[in-house]
Amino acid sequence: MSDLTMTPPDTGHESTPVQSLRVLLADDDVATRLLIRGFLERQGHRVVEAANGEDALRAFHARPDFQLFIVDVTMPIMDGLSLCRALKETLASWVPLILISANDQENDQVQGLDIGADYYMTKPISFPLLTATVKAAQRVALLYNDLRQKNAALQRYYNKNRADNDLARQLLEKITRAGENRVVDAQYVVTPAGDFSGDMIVSVRSMAQRHYCFVADATGHGLPAAITLMPAVETFYQLAEEGYALSTIARELNDRLQKSLPRGHFLAATLIMLEPHTHRLEVWNGGSPPAYLLEPESREITAKFTARHPPLGVLAPDLFESDIESTIFHPSQTLVACTDGVVEVESPDGRMFGSRGLEQLLTDPERNEDLVEAVSDCLDRFAGSRQPLDDQTLLVLPLASLSRSSIGGVPVIREQDETDGADPVSGGWYFSLGVRGNALKEAELAPMVSKVLAEIGLSGQSADRAQVCVIELLSNAIDHGVLGLDSQMKHQPDGFEIYFQERQQRLQRLAEGGVFLRASLDRHKDKAVLRVSISDTGEGFEDMKAPADNHYPSGRGLKLVEKLSDRLRFHDGGATSEFDIVVDAVTSAPR
CATH class of the missing domain: 3.40.50.2300 (Response regulator)
Structure with missing residues (x-):
């Protein structure tokens, strides 16, 4: 216009x-x-x-x-x-x-x-x-x-960061899922505060049917905290699979993290070991909220394991203390453990949920039967609209499932199949080991036996049965033969704690005495038979027959060996025990 x-x-x-x-x-x-x-x-x-x-x-x-x-x-x-x-x-x-x-x-x-x-x-x-x-x-x-250029640069950064995060997530999942086939039957919830969780629950079953759990909480949040978990998880898997003592696992984890973590970073942890056949429970708590042994029906807390140690990675090896708490559990009970993200949840007016709040919920007769759901709902109501500032992790472990042995039925050697004095038809192998005096204080016999069984190719239920029998008889030889402990101590109030403390004190004073193991695997006719004998320097017992009393604090070890082995015998007045197992699989010849 x-x-x-x-x-x-x-x-x-x-x-x-x-x-x-x-x-x-x-x-x-x-x-x-x-x-x-x-x-x-x-x-x-x-x-x-x-x-x-x-x-x-x-x-x-x-x-x-x-x-x-x-x-x-x-x-x-x-x-x-x-x-x-x-x-x-x-x-x-x-x-x-x-x-x-x-x-x-x-x-x-x-x-x-x-x-x-x-x-x-x-x-x-x-x-x-x-x-x-x-x-x-x-x-x-x-x-x-x-x-637009800055947005494009941010998008490139985001894409790269996302790719890096995806790779890190895959690595973490591979590490944590490496033991999925050995995971203990448990309920748990891990709620991260961000994309990555600095909390983790890991569980492993050893060859000797011991169950190990590791509830970990790394310093900080997100990917840096998640990466902190990696060396600890690797170490835990390795040591727990081989059946190391819980105190040894705690010490090795601390040493590893002391060397690998930057200053100011550490790992709060609850380490748990459950032995189904003896109903023994051991806990090492370093910087974590208390763990609880709960009677679900009566809603009563029967044991409380508070933090007696600083987190892993804080103390130098020479200052680290690996002593544990022990008790006897009943199959009807449930073990509950959590990270501080659960007890440190804050309400909109700034109040903290706290361990007291968790204990009130655990013992509340009106709460939901599903404990994981009950805790999650309670925390949601308590926090209201307030977003969690820390990762929240809860472990609920019903102990009834652990009391059922995963070892199936065993074949039985008939009297006419006895192998005493018979010459093996084909070649076999033989090994022996002995531990004396001060060496018994630090000896880790369970992993040693596991490695030998794996090295000779023993696998499947035969290996599991042999491992349990060896560990039980070695424990019996050390406790009663070398240290002279009386199982009746366990029947007192807090008896197992007293028994364990006395055991530690006698081990520290031990200057002489020892245990000796001899084992052979030979093929007789159409069978391969593993024979193991364990001796101690003690006086032995006149009658070593496993007691018929099923009271759980004592006597269960020998009853279990009788059940799992094909034949159990005692010699030297009880100072030597010997068992046979018909082997169901030998995967390879000894190297």
């Missing part, structure tokens, strides 16, 4: 633009186009003209890299408002658009800006105002482009 009163260019206001722009100028009036084009080109811009909206849209589709649009509102074929709408719907990124019109009514300006125009100028065009508007558009465009 023509406007012959247009203000001429004011060269006094011209200045060098920040950059040369490629401009699409759409106006049906030739004179207006010539004036604006001449003005813009003198400022260094490149201008493409169009006489109507359709021509302008065609020019845009032919080459869409325009950096500024100047559009007259009133044009034939396609008006400026329609062109503005079409351009804004098509553009992939922001490009400034200036509408020009002879109509200075406020409603028209509002309509143009609502459609998507960025600036609105009325005719006659003021070229100083046009210059200022173009410069303002350039500044906004530069800011927009800078923001």
Whole structure:
């Protein structure tokens, strides 16, 4: 639309633009186009003209890299408002658009800006105002482009970070799932405060059917905390599988973390060992909330294992204490352990849930039977709308499932199949070991036996049965033969704790005495038979028959050996025990 009163260019206001722009100028009036084009080109811009909206849209589709649009509102074929709408719907990124019109009514300006125009100028065009508007558009465009580049850089960073996180998550899952086939039958919940959890629950069953659990809480949150768990989990798996004592596992974990973690980083942990056949429970608590032994039916807490040690990785090896708490559990009981993210949940008014809150819930007769669900619901209600600041991890371990041995039925040697005095038809192997005096204080016989059984190719239930029998008879030889402990101590109130303390004291004072193990595997006719004898330097017992009394604090070890072995005998007044097991599989010859 023509406007012959247009203000001429004011060269006094011209200045060098920040950059040369490629401009699409759409106006049906030739004179207006010539004036604006001449003005813009003198400022260094490149201008493409169009006489109507359709021509302008065609020019845009032919080459869409325009950096500024100047559009007259009133044009034939396609008006400026329609062109503005079409351009804004098509553009992939922001490009400034200036509408020009002879109509200075406020409603028209509002309509143009609502459609998507960025600036609105009325005719006659003021070229100083046009210059200022173009410069303002350039500044906004530069800011927009800078923001787009930064967003692109952030997106690249996010994508890389996401890829790194995915890789880290896969590594962590591989490590934690490496023992899935050995995981103890437990209920648990791990609720991370971020993408990664610095908490972890790991469980392993050893060859001797001992069950080990590791409830860990690393310093901090997210990926750095999760990475802290990796060396600890690897160490725990290795030592627990081989049946090391819980105190040894705690010490090795501390030494490993002391060497690998940066200053100020550590691992709060609850280490648990359960021995199903003797119903022994051992706990090492370093910097974690208490663990509880709970009687589900009466909702009574029968034992509480508080933190007696600092977290793993804090103390140097020479200052570290690995002493544990021990008790006897009943199959009807449940073990509950958690990380501090559970007890440190805060309510909207700043109150902390605390160990007291957890204990009240555990003993509440009205709570949900499903303990994991009950704790989760209670924490949600307590926290309200407040988001958790720490990872929350809860372990609920029903002990009834652990009391059922995973070792199946065993074959029995008939009297006519006895192998005493018979020569083996084919070759076999033989080994012996002995531990005397001070060496008994630190000796780890269970892993040693496990390695020997694995080395000779003994596998399957035969290996499991042999491992349990050897460990039980070695324990019996040390406790009663060498140390002279009386099992009746366990029948007193807190008897097992007293028994264990006395055992530790006598071991520390031990200067002489020892245990000796001899084992052979030979094939007789159509059978391979493992024979193991264990002797001690004690006086022995006149009658070593396993007691018939099923009272769980004592006597269960020998009853278990009678059940798992094919034949159990005693010699030397009880100072030597010997058992046979018919082997169901030998996977390889000894190397």
